[in-house]
Amino acid sequence: HTYYLWHILRKVIEKLGSHGQYKCGQKSKLLSCVYDSLTIEEFENSWKSLNDTFNLHKNAWLQSLYAEIEFWVPVYLKNSFWAGMSTTQPSESMNAFFDGYVHARTNLKEFVDQFDNALKKKVENENQANFNSFNFIIHCISHLALEKFQDVYTNTKFKEIQQEIMGMIYCHCRFKKMDGVIATYSVDDQVKVEDFIKEITYTLYFNEAECEAKCVCGLFEMRGIIYRYIFVIFSAKKVRELPEKYILDRWRKDIKRAYTIISTSYDVVDHRPETVRYKCILRTFNEVITNAVSCDEHTEEMISNLYTMNEVWRTSKPSNTDSNVGGSTVNAVTK
Secondary structure (H helix, E strand, C coil): CCCCHHHHHHCHHHHHCCCCCHHHHHHHHHHHHHHHCCCHHHHHHHHHHHHHHHCCCCCHHHHHHHCCHHHCCHHHHCCCCCCCCCCCCCCHHHHHHHCCCCCCCCCHHHHHHHHHHHHHHHHHHHHHHHHHHHHCCCCCCCCCCCHHHHHHECHHHHHHHHHHHHHHHHCEEEEEEEECCEEEEEEEEEEEECCEEEEEEEEEEEECCCCEEEECCCHHHHHCCCCHHHHHHHHHCCCCCEEHHHCCHHHECCCCCHHHHCCCCCCCCCCCHHHHHHHHHHHHHHHHHHHHCCCHHHHHHHHHHHHHHHHHHHHHCCCCCCCCCECCEECCCCC
16 A cells, blocks of 8 residues: 655645744745655655755654655565556545535445445446547547557557557657667656656666667556657657557557456346356356365366356457557557
């Protein structure tokens, strides 16, 4: 799990505001330490400098935060996948989830009832979004072969990809060195922070043998979509085949989600053909499992037969979308 950095930093003025040097660079240095550190070493050095400069070694609040830095400091979290969640923003999605359903005076019984209603509405919205992803085309904004992303991504994620493509115009790529099959680049970016533009330089590594790009920012690892910096490197290297590892199953619209055919108290799809078939197969499958586990031979035979049947059905099932994804690569970077 992780803590919301937004909630933590809201308390800065409360915990440090009375400090004599709060308005003399203390707050800005703390924020820079948290947000601008790209490596753990950078953060540790910056944190030490903050404590030394403003004599904060005995500040109980700061020291308690430091004891749990792996739960809230971005540089400690960037190698974990957070599915788009951010420690830097308040829990807006959760607040939006209950908008119109609960309020400060909602009692427990009303909350339970309204929770089911909110879940039902969430399912309806997801179904509508899925329908839109398959039936509405978003126009491309560049000559990059984004259509390949649109073939497999939901519209929501495709729009995020487009934002990254547009962000490439603010990036400048410079080759630094070659070490075996690893090329090192610097990418300068201009990031808008409130009312001013902040210039940031990132280091990226490109493995030519594996066609793999990695940025010290760790944004792909954290959020699961390709960021502008990787696009810039792929464009510079004239990469035409994007490895499928950059297309996460989580964001794909051409993969059937198992949970969508499971009956729930808030769903109204109990009589859909897929749901009825799912229940029927599940009942039969439970009986088969009970008989198969009686010995190793039966278990192995069952697993082997299931793999064989699944391969036949996987390759022969009707497709909901004309996807251009195949093998291990996707044409998704340049024409």
